[in-house]
Amino acid sequence: MAKPLKCDLCDESATVHLTQIVNNQIHKIDLCESCAEQKGITDPNGYSLADLLVKPGEESDEPIEMAAGGLVCDECGYTQREFKKTGRLGCEGCYDTFAALLSPALAGMHKGERHKGKVPARAVERKTYEDRLNSLEGDLKLAIKEEYYEDAARMRDEILELKKSIDQEESE
Amino acid sequence: MTEASSKKCPVVLMTRIRLARNLSDTPFPGWAKTPQRKDVLETCLPAVASLSQMKRGITAEVEELSDLEKQILVERHLISHELSSSPEKAGVVISKDQSVSVMINEEDHLRIQVIKSGYRFKQAWNSVTGVDTALEDELDYAFSSQIGFLTACPTNVGTGMRASAMMHLPALVISNQMEKVVRAVNQLGIAVRGLFGEGSDASGSIFQISNQTTLGESEQEIIKRLSSVLRTIIDQEMNAREKILEKDPNKLFDKIGRAYGILQNSHLLTSSECMNLASLVRFGVDLEMFPEKTRNVVDRMFIECQPGHIQHHAGKAIDSDERDAFRSQYLRDQFESINKPVFTIQENRPQEKQPEVERPEEPKE
Numbered sequence: 001m002a003k004p005l006k007c008d009l010c011d012e013s014a015t016v017h018l019t020q021i022v023n024n025q026i027h028k029i030d031l032c033e034s035c036a037e038q039k040g041i042t043d044p045n046g047y048s049l050a051d052l053l054v055k056p057g058e059e060s061d062e063p064i065e066m067a068a069g070g071l072v073c074d075e076c077g078y079t080q081r082e083f084k085k086t087g088r089l090g091c092e093g094c095y096d097t098f099a100a101l102l103s104p105a106l107a108g109m110h111k112g113e114r115h116k117g118k119v120p121a122r123a124v125e126r127k128t129y130e131d132r133l134n135s136l137e138g139d140l141k142l143a144i145k146e147e148y149y150e151d152a153a154r155m156r157d158e159i160l161e162l163k164k165s166i167d168q169e170e171s172e
Numbered sequence: 173m174t175e176a177s178s179k180k181c182p183v184v185l186m187t188r189i190r191l192a193r194n195l196s197d198t199p200f201p202g203w204a205k206t207p208q209r210k211d212v213l214e215t216c217l218p219a220v221a222s223l224s225q226m227k228r229g230i231t232a233e234v235e236e237l238s239d240l241e242k243q244i245l246v247e248r249h250l251i252s253h254e255l256s257s258s259p260e261k262a263g264v265v266i267s268k269d270q271s272v273s274v275m276i277n278e279e280d281h282l283r284i285q286v287i288k289s290g291y292r293f294k295q296a297w298n299s300v301t302g303v304d305t306a307l308e309d310e311l312d313y314a315f316s317s318q319i320g321f322l323t324a325c326p327t328n329v330g331t332g333m334r335a336s337a338m339m340h341l342p343a344l345v346i347s348n349q350m351e352k353v354v355r356a357v358n359q360l361g362i363a364v365r366g367l368f369g370e371g372s373d374a375s376g377s378i379f380q381i382s383n384q385t386t387l388g389e390s391e392q393e394i395i396k397r398l399s400s401v402l403r404t405i406i407d408q409e410m411n412a413r414e415k416i417l418e419k420d421p422n423k424l425f426d427k428i429g430r431a432y433g434i435l436q437n438s439h440l441l442t443s444s445e446c447m448n449l450a451s452l453v454r455f456g457v458d459l460e461m462f463p464e465k466t467r468n469v470v471d472r473m474f475i476e477c478q479p480g481h482i483q484h485h486a487g488k489a490i491d492s493d494e495r496d497a498f499r500s501q502y503l504r505d506q507f508e509s510i511n512k513p514v515f516t517i518q519e520n521r522p523q524e525k526q527p528e529v530e531r532p533e534e535p536k537e
Contacts (some may be wrong), residue, residue, distance in 0.1 A: 015351050016358060076199045088279070090203035090315035092196060092322040095329075102326060106319065109327055111361065112388020115320030117331035118301065118309045123196070123315035 008019035073097040075086065129166050182458040183406045184291035185338040185378065185471065188249070189300045192323045192332035193282040193307070194314040200324035201262075201277040209261035209277050214274045219310040220265040225272055225303050234262040240489060249287060254278055261306075272303055279324050280332075282307070291402075293335060293395050301391075306430065319387060330387030335395050337402050338367065342377040342455040344405075344411035347426070350379075353405060361385045362401050367447075367474070376447030376474060418430030425515050428456040435507045440493075441500040446477040461513040469506055477503075 004013040012032030071080045074097070078090025083098060095102065107113050136159050143152040194216070198208055213233070221231040234255060242256040250273045251264050262277040275283040286300040286308070314322040320330040328334070344350050354364045367378040374525060381402060383394050413453065416424050429512070431452035434441075441449075450473040457467045466484045473480060 006488055013355055024291060037367070053378050074259045076203060086202070086326045089200060089326065091199040092194065094263070095316065095319065095322055106326060106329065110330065114318060115316070115330050115387060116321060117333070117390040118220055119317075120313050122308055123313045124317065126312065127317065131211035
């Protein structure tokens with residue numbers, strides 16, 4: 001059996017063990033129950049990973065490696081500093097904004113990096129429509145710029161058709 | 173809990189699954205401004221309340237609930253601490269049988285939860301996914317094909333699912349093995365918490381055991397992995413029980429006998445002491461020292477002896493000293509008619525039944 005570990009924050013024996021991989025570096029944290037509770041690990045509402053990766057004394061202005069750069073989500077205005085402080089995100093767009101920080105963190109805290117579970121039918125349909133719309137709009141701009149007017153007209157019709165069907169879907 | 177179901181699996185008190193969901197194009201509740209939270213509440217509350225599963229249920233905005241009502245809902249695991257202390261524009265819809273509850277504007281826009289008594293992940297999953305699918309018809313969820321359901325905390329992203337079993341593990345606690353168990357399961361990505369999430373030395377020897385990871389596995393894979401850990405814990409608990417009875421039955425009989433004596437005669441009982449006494453009596457029921465019907469009394473005690481419920485019984489808000497007196501009075505009444513334990517168990521104790529793990533067919537609830 002492994003020898004008992006001491007808590008990283010006090011001298012009690014550690015019973016809570018976390019292993020995370022951030023930017024390809026392995027972080028191991030061993031805590032006793034009371035420190036784990038203080039840090040919110042035993043809190044069923046989740047805990048802040050960012051908090052745990054910051055040792056006492058280097059909080060606030062001393063950014064940890066993943067916090068350099070100071071990104072801001074352009075959808076909701078959420079900042080990297082806020083993310084570091086709470087370990088939570090501001091909106092769905094934050095997953096794109098902070099993707100570079102999140103993906104190594106996600107790999108460390110989960111069993112995999114790709115969703116394998118339930119897929120909500122309507123959300124996926126909506127996404128497909130949106131993706132198609134975005135790509136058509138890009139193509140349309142290009143077609144106009146390159147003066148392929150016949151193609152541009154066809155694309156414009158297709159966009160209108162697509163928008164109409166999205167509206168219909170939503171009003172149902 | 174029905175007598176039949178609890179007899180089949182004395183270790184697992186209840187099964188719970190919750191799904192975290194968010195609306196597309198709206199900031200998560202923790203970052204949303206009040207008008208945005210209001211919009212979310214006004215969109216979600218009627219959508220949830222009109223589901224067939226919520227027919228004749230309770231719909232409430234948290235601000236409308238009294239402190240006592242909130243406390244009772246927390247004690248029944250129908251809302252979280254976070255929701256009960258939520259600043260504004262939060263809500264909850266609870267089904268008539270109290271098995272389904274949907275919290276609005278908690279950490280995520282929607283927290284859909286199903287509770288089933290006993291060890292019933294399949295039924296809990298079928299129920300929770302049914303509510304989720306019906307809601308998705310009405311609401312636009314934030315979802316990415318790459319990383320699944322998008323949640324306020326990245327620890328929930330993917331399935332957004334937390335599946336947990338509430339387990340009664342008195343023998344592992346008495347024989348000081350819980351720490352070892354916690355250490356072992358933590359390494360498997362499984363979390364162990366107390367009944368109300370207050371750390372592992374939980375009163376009443378009740379532990380909530382749940383998955384920690386939500387991305388990279390399907391819901392079924394997560395439940396399967398969790399179930400296999402739970403089965404191992406059940407085996408460990410059963411082994412610990414055998415050992416205690418083999419090595420030092422008097423030590424256990426003494427604890428159970430004293431618990432019975434205190435419950436019949438005490439005049440001041442804190443909720444934490446009450447939980448520990450209930451746990452010992454429940455252990456006694458498992459060992460057939462008390463009649464099976466006593467199980468219902470003790471299983472109710474775990475919830476009804478909490479401070480909110482005691483005040484509800486008392487019909488008014490009372491302070492903690494008065495609560496301790498009221499609680500002991502209530503328990504004296506409950507235990508007056510319960511016969512004293514039979515301590516002859518070690519001679520012809522029946523073989524401990526193997527708990528039935530996941531029953532394929534659901535009897536009528």
